[in-house]
Amino acid sequence: MKLPSSRYRGVVAQQSGKWGAQIYKKNERIWLGTFCTEVEAAQTYDLAARCLHETNAVTNFSTCSKSDKVAKAELNFLRSHTTDDILSMLRRHTYDEELNRTRDMHQIQHLQCNNATTFMPNKSEDRELLFFKLISHGDVGQHSRLLIPRKHAQKHFPVFQKSSGVDHKGVMINCEDEEGRIWRFRYAHWSSCNNHVLNGGWTQFAKEKCLRPGDEVQFWRVTNEVGDVRLCIECHTSKAATFPSQSPLELPLSQPDKMIRLFGVNVYVLHNK
DNA sequence: CTCTGTGTTGAC
């Protein structure tokens, strides 16, 4: 069957029914990822085009709809990152989150400056350790998944509804590392073995962090001054000799019906096609 | 198994 052509520049149809975004630079194609909608793919192409070709970029949409202030903030954001960083964010669908995060940081700095008889940098965040996991052999390597101990998964992670198919597909969660970089993992429940796992971007994360069996990853719930809550992940190498045998802190469990929020952070249900 | 992203080619 013939695949449909896209109305948009840099967008190609995929057999799965999704849309791919790609851009060319110096006779080479740069793949920008796959997206559920054609428009999303086109917007991604636009960002990459502005990034790679600077001002003379030919794009699908104009930026006129955005207010000057927002457009300027975004331009600063683009300028303060390398092209590779931006392309990586686009591929991993974390661009908006990263952009919003830096906006929040500026807002906080602004607040601090205005109140500032006592200016205390980095003193404003409320951090709470949710749980940690000792890395096993199955958690690292070529096709690895992070197995989440059932106790912690049931306590802190969203409950899957068996009828909805969410069970199999999982949900995407964004997780911030020590450097403020945002990673996107898929959280899924494998009903066949009743295991709860993180996969998706996990393999790449484990690879880049050079995680090895015996290392530890910690999951934190961090609330900033403006009240935004986000999920953070920290890696600790196995040099530290001893670990407590029980999970230190736990959050009260609350599961809203429809909207899935994890640690106060929005997570996105993956739709079947 | 599904489906992304690469290899490749021909058009513009």
Place this chain on the structure above:
DNA sequence: TCAACACAGAGG
């Protein structure tokens, strides 16, 4: 420089 198409192999 670009999209169309096939499909290897990455990944769920």
